[in-house]
Amino acid sequence: MKTDLLINGNRRTLDADNRTSLLDALRHHLGLTGAKKGCDHGQCGACTVLINGRRINACLTLACMHDGDEITTIEGLGSAEALSPMQRAFVNHDGFQCGYCTPGQICSATAMLEEIEAGWPSHVTADMTAKPSLDEHEIGERMSGNLCRCAAYPNIVDAIRDAAWRDQE
């Protein structure tokens, strides 16, 4: 199925088997290997990318379902020369060990801050109608879709809190 995608600001046309997941399309057809395949079943978050600004698991959607959609991968958030604030915070706080989960963590955290900004509550938010805060508890819950096999969690939380704090300045 022919599919037009707007990836990291570039228009790309894909003509792949219907069965191609968005993750495989990015990695194997479009040369964007930042998003990682951990489980291929929605259980780890390594494949997290943004579609029209929202974080999703690229392994559990088909590329052909995204004709016309705007997709942002870790490559589109920043570059080695110009890191995004979240990427910078992960580097500053050593928010990784092996780095395999990191692109997913950073994409997820970037969109998660937008969700907080939009006032979305979480499972641990005490008052459902109040503006949510961003403490360790909230970060842990909201980032639970991103597993880290190296358990770099304490530094990941620090990095996110730092990026959020800079965001608010």
Next chain:
Amino acid sequence: MKPFAYDRATHPSDIAFADAGAAIIAGGTNLLDLMKLEVMTPDRLFDINRMDLSSIQQTENGGLKVETLVTNSDLAADMRVRQHWPVLSRALLAGASGQLRNKATTGGNLLQRTRCHYFYDTAMPCNKREPGSGCGAMGGVNRINAVLGTSDKCIATHPSDMAVALRALGATVEVRKKSGAVQSLPLGTLYVLPGDTPERETVLEAGDLITAVCLPPPVKGRQIYRKVRDRASYAFALVSVAAVVEVVDGKIARADLAFGGLAPVPWRDGAVEELLIGNAPSTSLFDAAADQLLRTAKGHGGNDFKIPLARRTLKAVLEEATR
């Protein structure tokens, strides 16, 4: 994954062509998971994401109409839901992860399949996946399986959190039949118990489309969703309770209760509610309610613990709701 034809359906009438071999795809978070494992093998997918079915509207009677493509994230974050039907927001937020909720849709969540390990493993017998092949979970690893409403053919649970809250709230499901007729079903009548045909989970037929879920007007009372699971987040319920409970003049006036993790359908038992209503809250009353709920409960070894766990969870919820 087996090859399939792919169609973008832009209008409900487009899927009236669907036959038993076809499947509707919405968020895809359950269907694609199962297609990768070849547990589900549709030969044709109808992608409904381009249909105009993404709004949440107030209804004339003060309820809310949630169209099927509303994502679990958007529904949970809707301020009207947070204010008036908070048990629904709570249940949604207790399910899956931020990424999955951004994709998961209302209709897809209702129709997600069981997480029974043997259903997922095509090398194992499973009456639901392959009628007549036997049930691997009975006498197997059945820690996550059901204790209520089962049959000797299947002991699977329905895994949705959202559906449990909707059952407590008395929601209805709007279905566009293949013929074009529109039907409104109480959520409780959408699902069927496994009996001799566990492969059949709902009253829907091929080509039927869920278009919306309707919430009745808000009612007074405390709303609670309590989910017990193996880890604090990103895990399915072992037991869950959705409750809307009102106490007037020291007596329970309303006790709308639904249960997850216990049965093949989001479970509700009118006899439990009758027993509570009109009485003053007390530990012995709550114990009697749990006795009533669990009077037919049957464990299968690995899931025996769910029976006392359901009792304790129900009692804790009732205590909190009537405090």
